[in-house]
Amino acid sequence: MTTTTTKFSDALTSGKWVLTAECLPPRSGGAAAVKRLAGELPTGLDAVVVADNPDEIQGSALACAAILAGEGRDSVLSMVTRDRNRIALESDALGAASLGIGAVLCLSGAHQSLGVCPQASGVHDIDSIQLTQGLKTLTSQGKGFSDRSTDPRPELLLGAVAHPYQRPLELNLLRLRKKIAAGADFLLTQAVFDLPAFTEWMDAVRAAGLEKKVAIIASVLPLTSLEKAKVLAERQTYGPVGAAAIARLSKASDPLGEGVAMAAEAAAQLKAVPGVRGIHILSGGHESLAAKVIELAALA
Amino acid sequence: MIVASPKSVTELKNLIARHGKVLFVGCGTCVTVCLAGGEREVSIASYATRMARKIEGKPLELTQVTIERQCENEFIKDLADEVAKAEAIVSFGCGAGVQAIAERFPGKPVYAGLNTQFLGILEKQAVWTEKCLGCGDCMLAQYGGVCPVTRCAKRLLNGPCGGSTEEHCEVDADRPCAWQLIYARLRSIDQLDRLDSIVPPKDWRPAWHSGARKIVRKEHQV
Numbered sequence: 187m188t189t190t191t192t193k194f195s196d197a198l199t200s201g202k203w204v205l206t207a208e209c210l211p212p213r214s215g216g217a218a219a220v221k222r223l224a225g226e227l228p229t230g231l232d233a234v235v236v237a238d239n240p241d242e243i244q245g246s247a248l249a250c251a252a253i254l255a256g257e258g259r260d261s262v263l264s265m266v267t268r269d270r271n272r273i274a275l276e277s278d279a280l281g282a283a284s285l286g287i288g289a290v291l292c293l294s295g296a297h298q299s300l301g302v303c304p305q306a307s308g309v310h311d312i313d314s315i316q317l318t319q320g321l322k323t324l325t326s327q328g329k330g331f332s333d334r335s336t337d338p339r340p341e342l343l344l345g346a347v348a349h350p351y352q353r354p355l356e357l358n359l360l361r362l363r364k365k366i367a368a369g370a371d372f373l374l375t376q377a378v379f380d381l382p383a384f385t386e387w388m389d390a391v392r393a394a395g396l397e398k399k400v401a402i403i404a405s406v407l408p409l410t411s412l413e414k415a416k417v418l419a420e421r422q423t424y425g426p427v428g429a430a431a432i433a434r435l436s437k438a439s440d441p442l443g444e445g446v447a448m449a450a451e452a453a454a455q456l457k458a459v460p461g462v463r464g465i466h467i468l469s470g471g472h473e474s475l476a477a478k479v480i481e482l483a484a485l486a
Numbered sequence: 487m488i489v490a491s492p493k494s495v496t497e498l499k500n501l502i503a504r505h506g507k508v509l510f511v512g513c514g515t516c517v518t519v520c521l522a523g524g525e526r527e528v529s530i531a532s533y534a535t536r537m538a539r540k541i542e543g544k545p546l547e548l549t550q551v552t553i554e555r556q557c558e559n560e561f562i563k564d565l566a567d568e569v570a571k572a573e574a575i576v577s578f579g580c581g582a583g584v585q586a587i588a589e590r591f592p593g594k595p596v597y598a599g600l601n602t603q604f605l606g607i608l609e610k611q612a613v614w615t616e617k618c619l620g621c622g623d624c625m626l627a628q629y630g631g632v633c634p635v636t637r638c639a640k641r642l643l644n645g646p647c648g649g650s651t652e653e654h655c656e657v658d659a660d661r662p663c664a665w666q667l668i669y670a671r672l673r674s675i676d677q678l679d680r681l682d683s684i685v686p687p688k689d690w691r692p693a694w695h696s697g698a699r700k701i702v703r704k705e706h707q708v
Contacts (some may be wrong), residue, residue: 311688316644
């Protein structure tokens with residue numbers, strides 16, 4: 187099967203600017219909702235990153251990414267190690283490649299007790315670095331976790347998440363090096379609200395020469411309300427939403443517009459940071475905002 | 487030690503609702519040390535349960551006894567006379583103790599009086615923390631003596647998750663991030679290089695994933 191990754195893989199390998207956006211699979215039993223979503227996502231994106239139950243139980247990320255691929259969109263399938271063991275992850279990765287999905291983003295996932303389903307047991311058979319390495323071995327050698335051969339080998343680009351705000355920096359870089367060594371082709375960062383702390387991290391990344399080994403795509407998140415911003419400020423998963431962002435939203439007459447403007451400003455600033463290869467627009471379930479961020483920040 | 491916590495008096499009362507003559511059995515080892523199922527706690531639980539039954543107008547004939555260890559038959563067998571007189575037993579041992587007593591006395595109902603929690607330590611007065619999941623293949627040497635299998639909420643073996651901060655774990659603001667502890671500890675003993683290479687997926691066969699485990703050490707068999 188011909189993969190639909192041409193646009194995304196070309197962008198990554200050619201060294202040109204990369205633009206992606208996140209999509210939350212609709213909580214729907216039909217394909218129509220995904221197709222509607224595909225219409226809301228800008229066509230200028232190099233890829234749509236399909237989230238894997240980040241905050242609530244949504245539709246299947248694999249099904250959503252496959253439908254998007256069928257609609258001619260490059261899709262990146264997020265796979266969290268929270269919900270599936272190595273058997274299911276490897277099997278789904280093979281299935282993803284068969285369905286025309288060209289890339290997988292490997293994550294550990296937000297802990298289930300933080301909201302997805304607090305009563306559920308987490309799997310955590312392997313971690314995201316082990317998943318990245320396992321899938322790299324699968325794509326490069328055709329050998330999976332059980333060491334069985336695969337014919338043909340799946341064509342999948344592999345991504346991982348980078349955490350610019352995690353300190354100490356020595357520990358941060360140690361984990362980043364492992365993700366690169368495991369075989370990550372691209373890294374998506376947490377949402378950036380605090381540019382000075384991000385540039386401090388990026389300086390350390392450049393000093394270690396890591397940005398030459400992997401494409402670092404910085405994320406922005408349009409905050410949609412003051413309440414949402416306060417919830418995220420309590421959490422670390424999306425990157426710190428600082429007091430400045432909260433203050434700005436609380437003064438705004440149109441918090442949604444302000445949130446989009448802040449994301450666009452962050453994207454424009456990030457584009458100028460040496461070593462940043464692209465922008466990823468997180469949606470938080472508001473996919474239509476990506477187009478506005480792209481327009482305001484002149485990203486396309 | 488094995489750390490357990492008491493069930494409420496209401497739960498105890500409901501456990502034995504169908505019985506009029508009950509034996510409460512304490513354990514003198516781990517659960518005594520963690521103040522959950524020793525002689526003192528069994529006395530308090532007995533008194534409270536009797537009172538609860540009296541209020542309901544269903545008096546209870548309750549005997550209490552504490553043995554050295556509920557996980558060893560050598561001590562359990564001493565219960566035989568008291569067990570014979572009772573309709574049911576409430577074990578204030580850990581889950582192993584409850585099952586050991588049930589196996590020894592197959593004709594008697596045996597109920598758990600505690601909630602067995604974890605393998606842990608006394609952190610400070612009246613505070614116990616979990617340290618070991620008993621995975622069967624100890625990895626502590628490579629993590630500076632801090633177990634990520636037990637103490638990282640996601641069991642990450644290659645570094646912290648994105649929710650980790652220097653102050654606490656993403657999941658619990660009262661709990662330090664295991665990976666920050668691993669980093670600090672390896673740094674202080676000058677062994678940070680142990681974190682350089684990727685730790686491969688763990689083989690869970692020695693752990694609980696193959697079902698209940700059994701150890702046979704022939705050198706100790708007679």
